[in-house]
Amino acid sequence: MSLTKLYPMVQFKKDTWEIDEFDCASVFLLIGAERALLIDCGMGIGDLRGAVEMLTDKPVTVALSHGHVDHTGNARQFEEVWLHPADQGVNIPESLEWRRGDVVHIAHRQKDCIGAPYTMFHLYPYDINEDLREPTEPMPVVRDLRDGQQFDLGGGRVVTAYECPGHTAGEMVFLDSQTRTLIAGDAVNYNLGIGAVPVETTLRALKRLQDMGGRYDGIYNGHHDFRALGAPLDDDCLPTIIDMCQALVAGERFAPCEVPSFWGQSVPLTRHEDAGSGNIFAKFGHRVLIHQGRNYLSFDPDNLRE
Numbered sequence: 205m206s207l208t209k210l211y212p213m214v215q216f217k218k219d220t221w222e223i224d225e226f227d228c229a230s231v232f233l234l235i236g237a238e239r240a241l242l243i244d245c246g247m248g249i250g251d252l253r254g255a256v257e258m259l260t261d262k263p264v265t266v267a268l269s270h271g272h273v274d275h276t277g278n279a280r281q282f283e284e285v286w287l288h289p290a291d292q293g294v295n296i297p298e299s300l301e302w303r304r305g306d307v308v309h310i311a312h313r314q315k316d317c318i319g320a321p322y323t324m325f326h327l328y329p330y331d332i333n334e335d336l337r338e339p340t341e342p343m344p345v346v347r348d349l350r351d352g353q354q355f356d357l358g359g360g361r362v363v364t365a366y367e368c369p370g371h372t373a374g375e376m377v378f379l380d381s382q383t384r385t386l387i388a389g390d391a392v393n394y395n396l397g398i399g400a401v402p403v404e405t406t407l408r409a410l411k412r413l414q415d416m417g418g419r420y421d422g423i424y425n426g427h428h429d430f431r432a433l434g435a436p437l438d439d440d441c442l443p444t445i446i447d448m449c450q451a452l453v454a455g456e457r458f459a460p461c462e463v464p465s466f467w468g469q470s471v472p473l474t475r476h477e478d479a480g481s482g483n484i485f486a487k488f489g490h491r492v493l494i495h496q497g498r499n500y501l502s503f504d505p506d507n508l509r510e
């Protein structure tokens with residue numbers, strides 16, 4: 205049986221595709237005159253490489269925005285991937301059990317609103333028992349992706365990668381100056397988790413993205429939960445995250461979060477008072493969730509300043 209290639213996909217700018225891995229993650233394909241750049245590899249459902257080869261016959265360079273389970277899943281379909289050294293300690297891919305649990309959870313979250321198990325009507329064109337698999341391919345060669353790395357796709361299309369640590373220590377974003385597109389991995393979103401580095405460090409990186417604002421027209425993150433497929437995040441997302449980080453670093457107060465999670469599952473919240481700042485947070489585990497406007501931000505209250 206062949207693996208599915210029926211990913212929903214949108215060409216949202218010339219030679220620029222967002223491939224939706226069935227609500228789990230977004231993968232981006234940028235096609236130049238000589239090469240193509242694939243950003244991220246999803247949770248590992250289906251034949252991503254086969255789908256990419258339907259869109260381009262150019263050689264494909266693969267870059268991973270970060271090392272999380274839902275961005276590295278199909279990386280073994282390629283011989284070589286670029287990943288920041290700080291994120292290279294992960295399994296590529298993570299265990300089938302972990303990925304399967306996340307895929308099922310996401311499908312329930314997205315499709316259970318019709319009141320039926322998501323498999324009953326084949327609401328996704330994949331079979332989880334076939335299309336999500338243990339890889340048979342060897343580990344790809346992993347190359348160090350660092351700040352300023354440029355990918356020249358030919359015909360004047362050059363994509364530059366920038367470090368934006370926070371969600372993970374090795375989180376990267378990608379600026380395509382030809383189409384004025386910023387592909388942000390999980391560095392920017394309305395439900396953003398940070399804490400891999402001090403909030404102060406993340407704040408500086410996010411401000412740099414904001415300062416680059418004259419070079420892009422839209423930010424596309426690695427999931428389309430809070431935006432339509434092929435459409436950018438709304439303009440308030442990044443400034444609000446920056447506001448929140450700035451307030452955290454300055455020791456300002458935040459009200460406890462009333463909505464624990466967009467993910468559907470309840471997160472046990474306990475009241476947490478920080479003796480130093482007097483801040484009161486909603487806390488789960490070692491992390492804290494706060495919100496402002498439409499943005500939710502989880503962070504580590506013990507890792508605010510450098």
Ligand SMILES: [Zn+2]
Binds near residue numbers: 272
């Ligand atoms: Zn992530």
